[in-house]
Amino acid sequence: MQAILKKLTAGEGTSPAEWQALLECSQPAERQALYKAAYAVKLQTVGPTVYFRGIVELSNICSKDCYYCGIRRSNANVERYQMGEDEIVRDALWAHEHRYGSIVLQAGERQDAAFVDQIERILKRIKAESDGELGITLSLGEQSAEVYRAWFEAGAHRYLLRVETTNPDLYRQLHPATHDFDTRVACLDTLRDVGYQVGTGVMIGLPNQTTADLAQDIRFFRDHDIDMIGMGPYVLHSETPLAQRVDAINPVTQLELGLKMIAVTRLVLRDVNIAATTALQALHPTGREMGLQAGANIIMPNLTDTPYRKDYQLYEGKPCIDEDSTMCRGCLQKRVAGIGETIGLGQWGDSPHYLRRAGGRSLVEGTGADTGTGV
Ligand code: 5AD
Ligand code: FES
Helix, strand or coil: CHHHHHHHHCCCCCCHHHHHHHHCCCCHHHHHHHHHHHHHHHHHHCCCEEEEEEEEEEECCCCCCCCCCCCCCCCCCCCCCECCHHHHHHHHHHHHHCCCCEEEEEECCCCCHHHHHHHHHHHHHHHHHCCCCCEEEEECCCCCHHHHHHHHHCCCCEEECCCECCCHHHHHHHCCCCCCHHHHHHHHHHHHHHCCEEEECEEECCCCCCHHHHHHHHHHHHHCCCCEECCEECCCCCCCHHHHHCCCCCHHHHHHHHHHHHHHHHHHHCCCEEECCHHHHHHCCCHHHHHHHCCCCEECCECCCHHHHCCCCCCCCCCCCCCCHHHHHHHHHHHHHHCCCEECCCCCCCCHHHHHHCCCCCCCCCCCCCCCCCC
16 A cells, blocks of 8 residues: 555556555555555645635526435425525625635536526626626536537536546436436536636445445546536435445445545545535544545635525435534635645635646636736
8 A cells, every 4th residue: 555655646547457456455554654645745736725716506496316415306305405506696796805716616416408597697697796706617517518518608618527436337227217427428528628717526325335436436537637626425325225235334434435436536646626515524523534535626615595404415424514604604614724734715725637738828808817826
């Protein structure tokens, strides 16, 4: 294990089999060595600055039926909501006022024209009302190239679309037959072609998922030249078909695997942005801090208006359900300071990986926005 870590720290070539060996390390001392090496590479490549991406969960209406997700279409126990345009814009401007630099608009997947047009209007308003300063990431699922282009032109410049797993057989076990793995991968390529910074990720610790699968997921991120990674442990939601199929999952091993995956991804991909996702905190009270210490550099504070939060539970035990934006802001500031890191306020915080790819140039020029080169 030491030999593999040495090669990775020096930026030398390694194989998926070696990444898998790291993912399988089980002794506490080995895990600590892995996190320490990943943290050293994080400091070298992206530095000790954490960027905030305030997330607005603008609707839980979803046309999809993923077997693991609490807001899947067939879950009749969910009270469905759609935030109003004014509410969404107000939340975005709150983030701008508090110098978050960047936000994420996320929702269940919808492809109808009313929804597409509404997002376009919201993007234009946020851009105009923040003087082009607020960075906007979308996380709105699979769409046509035309829709991705319209939203890009309206002001979004990053897009998150988790591939969920890169093993097509496992993908089929987790989704109804109408959800197609190849379509999802094609969407990532389209997003790149349109000009977005592209983020993807997987769930970690899924039933029937092996460490070999996870090593291949990292290979996929590398081969698709991904700029941002958002991935987290799979967490049960009892009102889903997948929860009926599995026994209780062990939160300790699930958290460990999530952290090891962050660390190995940091060691292999080096200069990308990696989120310490909320699912880590569903498994342990300081799970997100642990994520930062294992190599992540992004946190997504929840901006969703409190009354809606209880209805956006993709998995059980999601934190921050009763809190509001101000409480999450204070809480996360303390958590980041608690591990000796600083928050990159007022900056987009693009990954050095992306800046290298784009020749150090922001795609949205002439806006006067900070492109986040200060990492
Ligand atoms: N556990 C963990 N993550 C989940 N997601 C959906 N359901 C769950 C779950 N039960 C993740 C998916 C999706 C993202 C928005 O939330 O990866 O892409
Ligand atoms: Fe929301 Fe801590 S981040 S309460």
